[in-house]
Amino acid sequence: MKTSLKAPIVAVNFKAFSESTGKKGILLAKICDEVAKETGISIIVVPQTTEIRKIVETVEIPVFAQHIDAVAPGSYTGHITAESVLEAGASGTLINHSECRMQIADIEAVVSKCKKAGLMSLVCTNNLPVSLACSLLKPDFVAIEPPELIGGDISVTTADPDIVKNTVVAIKNVNRDVRVLCGAGVKDGKDLTMAIKLGTEGVLLASGIVKAKDPKKALLELVGRR
Helix, strand or coil, X not given: CXXXXXXXXXXXXXXXXXHHCCHHHHHHHHHHHHHXXXXXXXXXXXXXXXXXXXXXXXXXXXXXXXXCCCCCCCCCXXXXXXXXHHHCCCCEEEECCCCCCCCHHHHHHHHHHHHHHCCEEEEEECCHHHHHHHHCCCCCEEEECCHHHCCCCCCHHHHCHHHHHHXXXXXXXXXXXXXXXXXCCCCCHHHHHHHHHCCCCEEEECHHHHCCCCHHHHHHHHCCCC
């Protein structure tokens, strides 16, 4: 699975939007699957935990969880384990999204659990020092997302291209195996093109696709099909 994800990579975070809940989430995942097949672009869908199994049964593209807790199976009511996500059919997970922040010790624990379970790990970071620290934990991906730009109208590639470029350079200097994505405000093909020019392998985005009036059109425009 890891080797099949070739740049540019587009990870679509469904969050907990009403537009991506239940049947709407399944439909959105199908749209992402169709676009991946039509364009050859590597697309990852990141639905709500309750939707993982059904979406895995519906699409062929990778399905990631939005979060995993740093706990083993046991007496942890309300927690999400790596084992349960794997059993549901997911192939990876987000870790430390800005809307679900974690302590560094817990990030390390979850990355380790992912490695043991055979799950891909995508750690979200908010600045250069955190990105560098997380890259030392050897996740599969680090996604730099300045929180003040998330959900906004200006992409990080326009508002702060230096943080993207500098993050890529810093991470590659300490761990060349970590693949870097960027996110926050990403919406169209120009944003994806700039992300690649700045050295990343793709983008992590949400509302630009999930809340679009025509998600398929928005996704095709993002990956360069008009």
